[in-house]
Amino acid sequence: MRSLLAEDPDELGGHRLLARLGAGGMGVVYLARTPCGTLVALKAVRSEYAADRDFRERFRREARLARGFTGRWLVPVTDADAEAREPWLATAFVPGPSLAETVDGHGPLPPRAVAALGARLAEALSEVHAAGLVHRDVKPGNVLLALDGPRLIDFGIAQTHGATALTEPGALIGTPGYLAPEQIRAGGGAVPASDLFALGCVLAYAATGRRPFGTGDPAAVLYRTVHEAPDATGLDGLPPPLRTAIARCLAKDPAERPAATSLAHTLSAAVPGAADPRTGTATGPGNHRAPGRGADGAGDGPDDWLPSAVLRLVTERSTRALDPPARQTTPTRPSAPAEDRGPSRRRVLAIGGSAAAMLATSAAAMVLLAKGRGRGKGGAQGGAGRNLPTHGIGLQGALTGGRQEAGQAQERGARLAVADHNARENIRFRLALTTYDDRGEAAPAVDGARRLLADRSLRGVIGPTTVAAARAAVPLYGTASMPVLPLSVDYNATGLSAAKVRTLCVTTAPTSYRTLPVLAYLTWVHKVERTAVIEDRAAGAPSADIVRSLRETPPSDGTATVHPVASGANDFRPAVAAALAARPQAVVYAGTSPSRAAACARALATAGFTGPRVTFEPVMRPAFPKTAGAAAEGWVIEAPYSDPQSSAAKAARAFTAAYRDRYHVPPARWAAEAYDAVGLIARSLDSLGGVDITSGQVAERLFKLTYDGVAKPVRFTQDLTHSLSPDNTAFLYEVRGGEFRCLGRYDQVR
Incomplete structure (x- = not known):
């Protein structure tokens, strides 16, 4: 939400303008108040577009179509004037982000929220289809998220099934990545099943954060939509009914996709706790969920269907709508018109009328404010309401x-x-x-x-x-x-x-610096002057690099003896016996195999060696303690990655808490x-x-x-190599009770 400019009018069609919600090449969307005090989103079209007879006809049709809808999940048009010098259209104002903004900024929605989203959007489409219309641009940017459910917007390209589009011949109407194959093949021709394909793409994106036909060049996206299977990465983790419903929507053949009404009923029962689109009440097992955060990370009460961070964002926007910014008093310079790029005959048109800036206040938002629900840590999206790059x-x-x-x-x-x-x-x-x-x-x-x-x-x-x-x-x-x-x-x-x-x-520190933590540990934590290195030649170059480094710079400036094990040998006892004959105070396994490291550990345990035993990250796999058993206890392992949940640092604690809150598991x-x-x-x-x-x-x-x-x-050398400064960039772990426990950053271990 931004201040009105000095050149913005005070009112349009009896609506008092309060702030700017968005602006683009086709016009401006304002936050406005009706004469009776209701907040609306008012879209005003620039006069140069209004001079186009076809455009004015399309705008007139949008207003007429949207006025006819009464469904709960469709944004109603409250007033419009298609004959004004600058046509305008007012809709209910929903104070919520678009689905695109939510997923890009906060990550995928939990399965229960995806099911509720799909059920309610399918119900919205069933009303559109019952009126003999096809939306033709169902996409994340045209879905607004409100406290009580989603809202489907932008009927600027909705048209009667079989009608002729008011666009240039051969143009595709819609958004690549959400167009159905039949729309692409027929040059924009759409049927009700086309909207179901787009809805399947929207739900896959909501559940995974990934667009099922990828991103990039529009022509490549269109090709993949027609000829390739959708990217199903992440969908396998969804409950089977929800996953199956999305897969059916993404069928290439329109006849294989479900009808909107059928899909609404299917999705309302796809995930326990998902709300029935007809009643707004939870269905399926567990439908008497008590207030409190659900296991899937949805909101805090039985009526909440979105993650808490998104609910807080809706609350913040509701608050901002009640106290809009003051108007600017200094006139701005008019912006230069966008360059005419000369659209081709097959140009893809993303025709938007009411874009995602049509956002709006509801009684539910006021209830949420009255409850005093705070923004919470990381909840408010600071730049969301501003026109930022x-x-x-x-x-x-x-x-x-x-x-x-x-x-x-x-x-x-x-x-x-x-x-x-x-x-x-x-x-x-x-x-x-x-x-x-x-x-x-x-x-x-x-x-x-x-x-x-x-x-x-x-x-x-x-x-x-x-x-x-x-x-x-x-x-x-x-x-x-x-x-x-x-x-x-x-x-x-x-x-x-x-x-x-x-x-x-x-x-990340390369292997050539991996000995630094080991040297620090054996110099400052356990000061040793005699170190034995078991060189596992099955590891090849990595093992040779470790041996060379420890020979050149042994711990505590002492001595390091090297005892090789041939790559084809599985018995580590001869090398261990030779190493212990040198009376070392510590032993380093220079290798990369967890199972061979386990053989080395067993040989040392059998020989009775209990001094410091150290190795490197490739060994840090479950196979090492599982195979070595008790012989693995006490081994210290260098690794280039951290374990923030074991750190006392403020930033690490905050990260761990946020990660757990979002994903319900410790940081991996x-x-x-x-x-x-x-x-x-x-x-x-x-x-x-x-x-x-x-x-x-x-x-x-x-x-x-x-x-x-x-x-x-993270610091880099200021030379031609731009190398990572290796100091203090690696960590030490210790095997305790068969688990790898982080001791901390190597320079902080005592």
């Missing part, structure tokens, strides 16, 4: 496949960071996260990089998750001057060079590092002024920053 951050990783645990943790950490940034007061820009699942494989990684780079708002990329994916994708980002921050990838193993890929920003490995990566990019954007920024500028600025993150401090 949006900068995109991409996350490319193994969201499925063998490394999905790391990829999914990074996605969660990044989403939390984006939501936290957007919730702050006085921000100069908003962030939006786009993800791509490359499964950790090279070929999909190349496709993912190309798709992400097609987004002109992209300012940085986090990932990939694996060495193979990084080798394939990182050079593409470098060529495009796009900063790329791989987190869980060993920089040394990729063979990539920061001197050649100038935008490669490595925030690499989540905090992804949170910090988003913070580092945001810090770079902010230091550049927040607007008119290129990705190359972001890449250049990243390396000049000092950033104290949740996980660790």
Whole structure:
């Protein structure tokens, strides 16, 4: 919500204007008050468009169609004048964000909320279809979220089934990514089932935060919609009835999709606790839920259907509507008209009438305010009501496949960071996260990089998750001057060079620095002067690097003896016996295999050695304590990732609480590092002024920053390599009771 400008009128059609809700090339949307005191969203169209006879006819039709709807989940038109010099249309004002703003800023909705969303939107579409109309632009930006349920808006392109569109011949009407295949093949021709396909796309996006046919070049999105299966990443975690309903909506054949009325009934019972769209009461098992937060993270009471952070945002906007900002008194310079790009015959038109700025007050919002529900930590979305630029951050990783645990943790950490940034007061820009699942494989990684780079708002990329994916994708980002921050990838193993890929920003210590925590532990925590190194030659180069480092710089400036185990040998007892003959005070296993490390641990335990035993992160897998048994107890392991829930730092405690509140589990490995990566990019954007920024500028600025993150401090050397300063960037864990317990950042362990 922004102040009225000096040149804005005081009133339109008897409505007193209070503030600006939004503005675009076609007109302005105002917050206004009717003569009887009701708040409305009033859309005024610029006179140059009103001079177009076809446009005025379309506007007249929009007002007529929207006036005829009475459904609870459709925004009613309260008044309109299609004959005025500047036509205007007033609708009920709903003080809620769009679904797009909510998911991009706060992450996917819980299953119960998705089911309620789908049931109510399906009911709205059933009324539209019963009137012989097709909406044709069901998308997240046209869905507003209110306290009592969603509202479907923007009937500017709704038309009678079979009618001729008032647009240029051959144009597609709607939004790529939400158009049904038959609309694309027929050049915009739509049937009621087309709206169901779009609704399936909307629900998949609401549940996962991912667009089922991807993003990027519109032509590529349209091609995937017609010829490829939808991206089902994340849908497998939904309750089967909800997952099946979404899959049916996404069927390529319109005849295989459900009718809107049928879908409304199906979704109302898809998830226990979802509200019946006809009554607003919960259905299915557990429909007598007592007040309090549901297990899926929805709101605080039986009538709440949205996560608490979104409910708080609605409350804040309701408050802001009651106290609009004062009008500006200094006239602004008129903006230059947008450049005419000469649309082609097959141009995709995203024709919007009433955009997501049609937001509105309800009695339920006043009840919420009367209850005194506060904004809460991280609840208010500070920049949401302001006309701020949006900068995109991409996350490319193994969201499925063998490394999905790391990829999914990074996605969660990044989403939390984006939501936290957007919730702050006085921000100069908003962030939006786009993800791509490359499964950790090279070929999909190349496709993912190309798709992400097609987004002109992209300012940085986090990932990939694996060495193979990084080798394939990182050079593409470098060529495009796009900063790329791989987190869980060993920089040394990729063979990539920061001197050649100038935008490669490595925030994780490579293996060449992994001995630093071990040296610190065996010098300051357990001061030892004689160290034995069991070199597992099955590990190859990583083991040789560790041996070379410990030989050159042994703990406490003492001595280090090396005792190799051949790659084909499985018996560690001879090497252990030779090592213990040197009377070491500590033993280091230099290898990467959890099972072979377990064999080493058993041999040491059998020989009676109880001094410090240390190894490295690749061993930190469940197989190590499971295979070694009691022999694994007390082993200390270096790792490049933090465990914020075990930290006493204020930032780590806040991150852990927010992560638990949102995902209902403790932070997973690499989540905090992804949170910090988003913070580092945001810090770079902010230091550049927040607007008119290129990705190359972001890449250049990243390396000049000092950033104290949740996980660790991030600093870079000021030379040609732009290397991460390795001091204080790794952590120590200890095996206790068969679990890996974090001791802390290595420089803080006592």
